[in-house]
Amino acid sequence: MKIPNQLSFIILLFFFCFSFQSCESKGKEKIGNIFGTKKETEKLKNVDIFDKNTQTIHVLVALCDNKYQGIVPVPEKIENGQDPDQNLYWGAGYGVRTYFKKSKDWKFLKSEKKDSIRMERLIFQHTSKKNYYLVADAYDGEYIKNCTKDFFYSSSGQMKDVLSVNSTKIGLYGNAKLLSYIGHDGLMDFQLSESFKNRDGQTRDCIILACYSKKFFSPLLQETKANPLVWTSHLMAPEAYILHDALTGYINHETGEQIRSRAALAYSKYQKCSVKAAKNILVTGW
Incomplete structure (x- = not known):
């Protein structure tokens, strides 16, 4: 018997809820503070x-x-959020480190150990468009709140840094052209009281791969004036192939809708769901 499309989609969401590292709050997050407690x-x-x-x-x-x-x-x-090598979002098969290291589009340049909060940093360079660099930071899972705040501070231009790659200095955080957050949607568990108002008048693109990220990230992201190229409307698995294929469109200067379509096609392929279901999960713009 053929299952109606609407019922199939409901079953798919139910599967995500119990099979993936999704978003049912247990109220157990423990917050560190990389910048101190005042001002x-x-x-x-x-x-x-x-x-x-x-x-x-x-x-x-x-x-x-x-x-x-x-x-x-x-x-x-x-x-284990303190073990990047085995972690679902980093060292596992569809984690950022493993997936991008295997990519033919990106050349791995180096890895750096940062500190007890940002446990590892990876630097890649695009193989054909060599002025494009990808920098990925793995935050200890205990400090998800720091990771979330750094994303908003970067998107607003309040936090900026640089990195030397051979003889070239590249921009980080608010100096990046595109910011991406990957992981659990911590805003379902905690609130942020800081101001993330845009400081420099620049509009940065962003990709937010976390469950229900459009709903929970929207209020603060509006302050930053960032442009959401891909974010989510449902439960989902924030795995690296989504980002990887979306970036192919981004580097080729495609529209937000084209970039979102690439992301949805990748999600459909790896999650064995219909393209329609994937497009219901991965959305673009406001």
């Missing part, structure tokens, strides 16, 4: 001297963590 915005880096011919994509990944995040528990091997 936080005054301590943000704001360095913007870099090669303006370069285009940086800065990806902030909150590692999956059963203990400190309000998620439906995932297998122990891939849920």
Whole structure:
């Protein structure tokens, strides 16, 4: 018997809820503070001297963590937010580190150990459009709130930094042309009281791969004046192939709708769902 499309979509969402590291709040997140406890915005880096011919994509990944995040528990091997090598969003097969290292479109340049909060940084360069760099930071899963705040501070231009890659200085955080957040939607568990008002008048593109990210990120993202190229309207699995294929369209200067379509096609392929269902999950614009 053929199952109606609407029923199939409901079943698909139910499957996501119990199979993936999704968004059922357990109220267990433990918050650290990388910038201190008072007048936080005054301590943000704001360095913007870099090669303006370069285009940086800065990806902030909150590692999956059963203990400190309000998620439906995932297998122990891939849920340790203090172990990037095995983590679902980083070292696992469809994690950012593993997937992009295998990509023919991106050349892996180097890895850096940062600190106890940002556990690892990866730097890639596009193989054909060599002025494009991708920098990905793995945040300890305990510090998902820091990762979320850094994303908003970067999107608003309040937080800026640079990185030397060989003899070239590239922009990070608010100096990046595109910001991406990947991980659990922590805004379902906690609220942010900081101001993320745009500081420099620039509009930055962003991709937010987390459950219901359009609903929960919208109020603060509006303050930043960022342009959401891809974000989500339902439960979903924030795996690296979505970002990878969306970036192909971005680097080719495609429209938001074309970029979203690439992301949805990748999601449909790997999640074995219809393209229509994938497009219902991955959306673009306001």
